[in-house]
Every structure is written in C-alpha cells, then in structure tokens.
Amino acid sequence: MSDIKDSAITVSDVKIRYRMFKKISLLKTLLAPYKYKKTEYFEAVKGVSFEVPKGQILGIVGKNGSGKSTLLKAIAGIFSPDEGNIDLHGHSVSLLSIGVGFQPKLSGRENIFLSGLLLGFSREQINEKLDEIIEFSELGDFIDRPVKTYSSGMYSKLAFSITAILETEIMLIDEVLSVGDAKFKKKSYEKMKSLITNADRTVVIVSHSSETLSKLCDTILWLHEGEVKMQGACEEVLPKYEEFMS
C-alpha cells in the first residue's frame, strides 16, 4: 500500500486459552472428591499479532480448529484474550450474526429494537434506520406480527437486515452469510459487498472458501494451529493455502 493509513485493529501477541472448566456437580464431588480437581488448558490462539489499516478488508483462512473463530470472537469483545492485547482504536465493532436476542413472541418491529439496543445502538439511531431495515427485510405486514410466526427464511431475512443496516465501523463476518431465497441471497450478497467495499469500513472475514475471499479481500491472514503461518496479498497466500490443503 502506498499511502500510510491509520490502524483500525491492532492485535499484539494475543493468546487465548480454553480452560477446560468441566461442569461440576456438587453431588458427584461429595461422592468422589478427588476426581474433579484437574483443570486442563488448551491454547487455541498461540501468540498472534497483526494489524488491519482502516478501510481494509482482511480475510482469515485456516483449517477447522485453527483458531479463526476464536480470534474473531476476541476482536468482537465476546471474550478478552488471556494474554496480549487487542486495540480497536475506539472504533465501534459488531459481529455479523443471526438473530441476536430475539423474543419469538414479540413482533418483528419490537425485535429490531431489542437486537439494536443489544448491539449498542441508541433508540434514536434505531428509529432513524427502522424504515430502511423493514424495507430491506421484505417482510411487509409481517413486521408487526410475532416473530414465531415467521418462516425460517423470513427470520433470517430480518436478522440479516438488522445487522447489515445498523452499520458499525468495524464489521466482523464469520462465514459469508447467504440467507433466504435465491433473490434475497443475491441481494444480501450485494448488500454485504457494498458494506464491505465502503472505504471507511474495516472488515474481517473468516471463511473456508478461497473463491469468496479472493473476490472480497485485500489481504489474507493464514492461521495454522493457533499461529500465523502466512500473511500477505491474496495472490500470494491463497495459492499456497490451496496447495497446503489439497
């Protein structure tokens, strides 16, 4: 890159351990007190560092269990790293995910507020975008009916519309979503693409598909068993990854 841009995400030497907290049962512990003392550790991310400049699109590849989703969740703040640091430089962040905190018995409209407030937006911000969300979701009159009456397609359409239209400065995407019928799929893909390619938005996408990533991303981070195996431009990393996986 020729011009120096501000960083949006700085990940420095992040380690994430899964403490194998087994659920304990008081009764079992009373009956066999020595069985449950061991805590095992499993390190899912073993000291990863990278930086994402503002406006860039980073793809993360790696085989199953390489720590991609764990890392993404840590960036989203769902849990913090055990060691190291993740700095978002004050940018707002959201993990694009389906149907966060829906109450099935309430109407779609009320669930937009519930979801939006949960994602950290104010009531005014949601109100502003309300019509756009409803329109994009193509739900029509169904928006005032309880969510439990929705078909699974309608449910995902609403969920996608909420997260796609209530935009944040950093978007994290775990597998590119494709929801609804063929027409909505195309529309949601287009919407996602326009969200992603917005110059101010920083995006991190986790995916298995090299094809999707090469179409959308600027740079690729290849994780292998919790460590960075390679980092660089798509053309550089993806062929090597393909080769490695085959």
Add this chain to the structure above:
Amino acid sequence: MTKKLRFFTDFKRFFNYVVFAAKAELKSEVADSFLSWLWWFLDPLLYMLVYSFIAVVVFKSGVKYFPVFVFLGLNTWTFFSKTVKASVKLVSAKKMIVTKVYVPKHMFVFEKIGVYGFKMVISNLLVVVTMIGYRVPITWRVLWIIPITLVLIVVTFGVSTIVMHFGVFVEDLLNVITVVLQLGFYLSGIFYSIESIGKNIVGRVPEPYGSLLVKLNPMALLITDLRRVLLYAENPHWIMLGAWFVAGVLMSIVGVNVIYKFENSYVKVI
C-alpha cells in the same frame, strides 16, 4: 479502567437494553393469553384470595390485619426468591446472546430485577387496596419503605450475581438453591411473626432465637420491618438495616468482580 468505573459505564451503556428487554419479557409472558395484561393483576389477586382463605379460615390467626400481614411477606419473598432462582441458570438461558455479543452478565440480573420488581409493585398495589379495605391507620413512617426496598434490591442483586456465577459451573446448583429457598421461606416468617411487634403481635419464635433470626436472615428482617412501618406504626431496625445494606453492597461488589473476572470463560463452558 478501574473495575468500579467499568461497572458504571457498563450500567449506563446497557441500561436501555435492560429496560427494553425486561418490558419485552413481561409482554411476551402475556402475549398469548386471552386476557393479556390483565393477568399481571389477576395472578397476584388470585394468589391473595387463596392465601386469605388459608390465613383467615385455616389459621384463624389473632394477628391484626392478618391477610395484609401475609401478602406483604409473600410479595417481598416472591421477588427475592424468583430473582435468585432465575439467576442460577441465567447465563445458559441467555446462550443465544452471550455467544454472539458482549454483555456484562450481571446486567441480566438487573433485567430479572426489573421483571419481578414490576410484578412486586403490582402485587403491592393490591396490598394498598387491601389496607384501605381494612382501614389500616397510616403514619409518616410509611416513607421508610423506600430505604427498606433499597436494601431489598441491593441484597437480592448481591445474592443473585454470586449465585449466577456459580450456576454456570455447578450443574446441580439449582436443586440445592431450591431447597435452601424453601427453608428460607419458612425461616422468613411469612405466615407468622418471628418477633413481637408492639402490643399487638406476639412472636412465635422463642427469644433469643427470634431476634437472632431477624438479625441474621435479611429477608426476615426486611419483611418484619415492612410490616412494622406499614401496619403497626413502628420504626424499623435501623442498625440491622444499615448492616444488611453494607453486606448487600459488599456481596454485589464481590459478585460483579467475580463475573468480570470469569465471564470470559462462561462462553467456553455453556
């Protein structure tokens, strides 16, 4: 950022969500039923009728204003026990949210306090109506229900956060808590008076155990004091109320700190 500050910034940030979520939960509870929100009144009303029957016909108690006496105890206890019980499995109940977005987990306890607090307010409106029916003389001491309710909320929050934390890791905690709450129900003097109040009421627990129980069981203390200020124009036990307020704040600080420390691993367990 220090932990203390974090609690307040988190509270401010998620307050709107908590209010909306509590409303949503209340609404969805009655969304399907024919009488809808009328159930918020009918539910406590019907319970009160049942307990009035038991109080007046079965127990034939000599306690002055006995039905009101029972309702006050019952409403306060129900608020406490339901919030605590709901907290045990609260994190796994919110699995859909917890695995997808960061929410300080103790905010869910505030949501439950909102839900059961609303129900307690409605039940207590019915208590006011009953009090008017019995022509209970009112003094300025009724104002003391404000500090008493504050202590109730603080103690409930403190106990609930601690219980919520252990509920994530201990599978059968709910069974234990249910039994402990059942015991608590009988030790909080809901159908009887633990200690003597004024000239009207004779305590059923022999001294010194009666005063000891009121001091050591915060629910017994709160229920007794609510009755003292509302029904019998007596002052509450100020010193013990103050002590339990401090204890409640300490429990809350411990609970919230433990949650902040361990909530990382909640997602990995559930």
